Amino acid sequence: MQETQYVKGKFVALEGDRVVAEVMRQINPDVVAAYPITPQTEVVQTFSEFVADGRVDTEFIAVESEHAAMSACIGASAAGARALTATCGAGLALMWEMLWCASGLRCPIAMAVVNRSLSAPLNILTDQTDMMGARDTGWIQIYAENHQEVYDNAIQAVRIAEHPDVVLPVMHGLAGFVLGHTLGRVEMLPDEVVKEFVGSYKPRYSLLDIEHPTTFGAYDHWDYFFEHKRQQWEGMNCALKVIAEVGEEYGKLTGRHYGLVEPYMLEDAEVAIVIIGSAAGAVRVAADQMRAQGVKAGMLKIRCFRPFPPSAVAGALKDKKAIAVMDRSSCFGAEGNPVFIEVCSSLFQRGIRAKVVDYTYGLGGRDTVPGEFCQVYRDLLQVVQTGVAEPVFRYLGLRDF
Amino acid sequence: MAQKGWKEISLAGLVADPGNSVAYETGTWRAFRPVIDFDKCTHCMFCWIYCPDGTIMVEDSKVLGVDLKHCKGCGICATECPRKAIIMVEEAKAQRG
Ligand code: SF4
Numbered sequence A: 001m002q003e004t005q006y007v008k009g010k011f012v013a014l015e016g017d018r019v020v021a022e023v024m025r026q027i028n029p030d031v032v033a034a035y036p037i038t039p040q041t042e043v044v045q046t047f048s049e050f051v052a053d054g055r056v057d058t059e060f061i062a063v064e065s066e067h068a069a070m071s072a073c074i075g076a077s078a079a080g081a082r083a084l085t086a087t088c089g090a091g092l093a094l095m096w097e098m099l100w101c102a103s104g105l106r107c108p109i110a111m112a113v114v115n116r117s118l119s120a121p122l123n124i125l126t127d128q129t130d131m132m133g134a135r136d137t138g139w140i141q142i143y144a145e146n147h148q149e150v151y152d153n154a155i156q157a158v159r160i161a162e163h164p165d166v167v168l169p170v171m172h173g174l175a176g177f178v179l180g181h182t183l184g185r186v187e188m189l190p191d192e193v194v195k196e197f198v199g200s201y202k203p204r205y206s207l208l209d210i211e212h213p214t215t216f217g218a219y220d221h222w223d224y225f226f227e228h229k230r231q232q233w234e235g236m237n238c239a240l241k242v243i244a245e246v247g248e249e250y251g252k253l254t255g256r257h258y259g260l261v262e263p264y265m266l267e268d269a270e271v272a273i274v275i276i277g278s279a280a281g282a283v284r285v286a287a288d289q290m291r292a293q294g295v296k297a298g299m300l301k302i303r304c305f306r307p308f309p310p311s312a313v314a315g316a317l318k319d320k321k322a323i324a325v326m327d328r329s330s331c332f333g334a335e336g337n338p339v340f341i342e343v344c345s346s347l348f349q350r351g352i353r354a355k356v357v358d359y360t361y362g363l364g365g366r367d368t369v370p371g372e373f374c375q376v377y378r379d380l381l382q383v384v385q386t387g388v389a390e391p392v393f394r395y396l397g398l399r400d401f
Numbered sequence B: 001m002a003q004k005g006w007k008e009i010s011l012a013g014l015v016a017d018p019g020n021s022v023a024y025e026t027g028t029w030r031a032f033r034p035v036i037d038f039d040k041c042t043h044c045m046f047c048w049i050y051c052p053d054g055t056i057m058v059e060d061s062k063v064l065g066v067d068l069k070h071c072k073g074c075g076i077c078a079t080e081c082p083r084k085a086i087i088m089v090e091e092a093k094a095q096r097g
């Protein structure tokens, strides 16, 4: 049998923000409109150097705010351009109104979000409050665990967004500071391989196509607005398939396969932690440590939060005796935080009556270490032993809870 | 106009056939109807310039009347007419004649 040949890349040590900027350079998009904000600043700063040094042909628009950044990207996308940007935390919040316009106008913009908390109290460190807050804006959301995934997701985001069955904007999250500002090992593909993988953008409609004049953003009354929202649902539904296909194609090229979720030691696990993002690394270590002690511990990492993959999640968790869902954002007053709600709904709709608890963790940049995840596994063993999943809402790493 | 389902309509409500607003009869919105007194009208074309819906019908530099399928009854023409030749009549009354 012939051995599979993967494209050979170059191994580099880069900060997560620089990884994003390097991918943007490799893609060489038509337009980048962005505003710097900690901890995303290095993305914009590095990319603007590429522009100044003539290493890309991109029209770089130094805008006056994130609202303007997203507006400019929407305008560029409507004009038929491939538009990329990056932001985080308060910057994403300031884009709010325009996030809905980007998805509603079906502008396939790709945006890195260097996940940061939202003030007050003033905090610039990592959690997922920013992107979780934007979960209903009609954007596809994928998250990275490590530097390599930051790189790989940034490339795949463009393909996912522009797929003719999807045509929706994509935000790809990476933990601020933890990934954004730390050095990590990344295998970078040759520029031409990235260019070929993303291909050229062929917009279906373009404002600049004067042969076919098109109006974007016309008023939509009660008689058709609802139907256009239904179209967005279709794009999201199709995205579930497309994200997996693009991840598979990328895997054939690089040897790094991507799907909607990623199990770790989960097959025979009795107790499972469900998590999104960079802290999955610490959960892997905790699972290994618990396994060494004879506990059947496993993890389900969710890569794609929008669209949420309910069948993949429920299928992976259906026979687990107790499940802890980790939420790095706080949905005050809700019957559970965002990830917990989705996981529970996925299980319930498939008739799976599992014991599930919700842990809020890591808010405002608080580190969560493997030992704490070991404690979560021990808590789950307790749930299994007593048969009682109470309290359902828990805090990890909080004093005096 | 028969209403279409989501599969038959343009993506995101983009309008790819320019000028199709003619097919949308904004006249149904009208609560007041502009009525032109041709004894006063000097055909100065102010109403034609100001009408946001292009519904003042003109031929050979003469105002002929109002396209009631599209006149939404905003009353701008009546306000702008320098001869006060246009009055806004309640639509229900106008229809009763
Ligand atoms: S503005 Fe008045 S006077 Fe002038 S054309 Fe119109 S109706 Fe006639």
Ligand code: SF4
Binding pocket: B034, B050, B051, B052, B053, B054, B055, B056, B066, B070, B071, B072, B073, B074, B075, B076, B077, B078
């Ligand atoms: S009422 Fe308004 S829409 Fe109707 S003719 Fe006058 S200006 Fe035009």
